[in-house]
Amino acid sequence: MSEGVTNTGSMGVRQLEAFGRTRLSRHFFMRDFLYSDIAAVHGFSNIPDDPALAIAAGTRLCEELLEPLQATFGRIAIRSAYRSCEVNAFGNAHGLGCARNEVNFAAHIWDRRDADGFMGATACIAIPWFADRYAAGTDWRAMAWWIHDHLPYSDMAFFPRLAAFNLRWHERPNRRIKSNVDPKGILTEPGRPGHDGSHAAWYEGFPALVKPD
Numbered sequence: 001m002s003e004g005v006t007n008t009g010s011m012g013v014r015q016l017e018a019f020g021r022t023r024l025s026r027h028f029f030m031r032d033f034l035y036s037d038i039a040a041v042h043g044f045s046n047i048p049d050d051p052a053l054a055i056a057a058g059t060r061l062c063e064e065l066l067e068p069l070q071a072t073f074g075r076i077a078i079r080s081a082y083r084s085c086e087v088n089a090f091g092n093a094h095g096l097g098c099a100r101n102e103v104n105f106a107a108h109i110w111d112r113r114d115a116d117g118f119m120g121a122t123a124c125i126a127i128p129w130f131a132d133r134y135a136a137g138t139d140w141r142a143m144a145w146w147i148h149d150h151l152p153y154s155d156m157a158f159f160p161r162l163a164a165f166n167l168r169w170h171e172r173p174n175r176r177i178k179s180n181v182d183p184k185g186i187l188t189e190p191g192r193p194g195h196d197g198s199h200a201a202w203y204e205g206f207p208a209l210v211k212p213d
Contacts, residue, residue, distance in 0.1 A: 016047065022055055025062035026212060027070060033058060033081035033123060038096055045089045048111035054082060057110045061169040063212075064152055066123065071210040073129040081123035083108045084098035101140055106156075107168055120154060120170035126162040135162035142206065144187060145199035150209045152164050 027145030039046040048054035053157065070076050083091070083098065088109055091098030105112040106120030130143050140158045146165075147153055154170035158179040176189040188195045194199050 012095065019047070019051065023062070023068050024055065024059045028062040028066060030055065030058065032078050036080070036083060036087050037086075038091050038098075039087050039184050041200070044090065046084050046086065046087050048084065050111040053113070053119060054121075057106070057119045057169070060119075061121040061123060061167075065153060065167055066125070066167050067212040068131075068151055068209060069125075069147075071128065071212045072207050075128065077126045079124040079126055081108070082110050082121075085109060085112065097180065106170060109185060114170075116172070118171040120168055122166050122168040124159075124164055124166050126164040131162045132163075135179040139186060139202070140165075140179065140181050142203045144179075145202040146206050147174070148177065148188065149199055149203075 020029065020034065022030040024030060024033075034046055036044070036046040038044065039049070066076060082105065083160050085101055085183060088098045089101050090096075092100055098108070101112075102115070104122075105119055107122040108115040110119075110121040126165045127143070130183050133142075134140060140163050143163065143165075144156060144158060147156065152169070152173060153167060154173035154175065155166065156170040157166040158177075159165060160181050163181075174189065175195070177187040178185060179187060186192070
């Protein structure tokens, strides 16, 4: 569904506006993913060097993961998503929660392929429907297992506030879930006991998957 600018070199305000209007899926546009606290505070331009690759990876993230989540649970909130190499490197160097650039290629850095040549994209999201239930005591693993059983994700990493989590689409998915919330560490990955099969007992009362139109 991509429609918009595919060359961000020497971009001015009008060109950036046009790039931000690039439609990645029915409900999501590139502008939704470009805001960065690091860039805003420290004066960086959080704009892709390879816009075509960023659009391609972002489109898959939106169409295959974010749209089904929003169709099923209602509005989702984007907390952090695309990072330029410059923004991510600064965040890593200053202890601002960013992994090394090489680790974030095909993750938060949408416009770089990983070392094996695959593309991917990550967004950190919060789902208000689930955030309310998490605040009332629902285990974060309920959402983790629901996504695991229903959507073609690559990686998830959960955080304590709002039960927000990194959600990654990748051409060669890892199918790995980890958490910074107790119990911390790896919840599942291929080869671990319980990785396969249904985990419906964890998310009893959750809505059935709604496939976007």
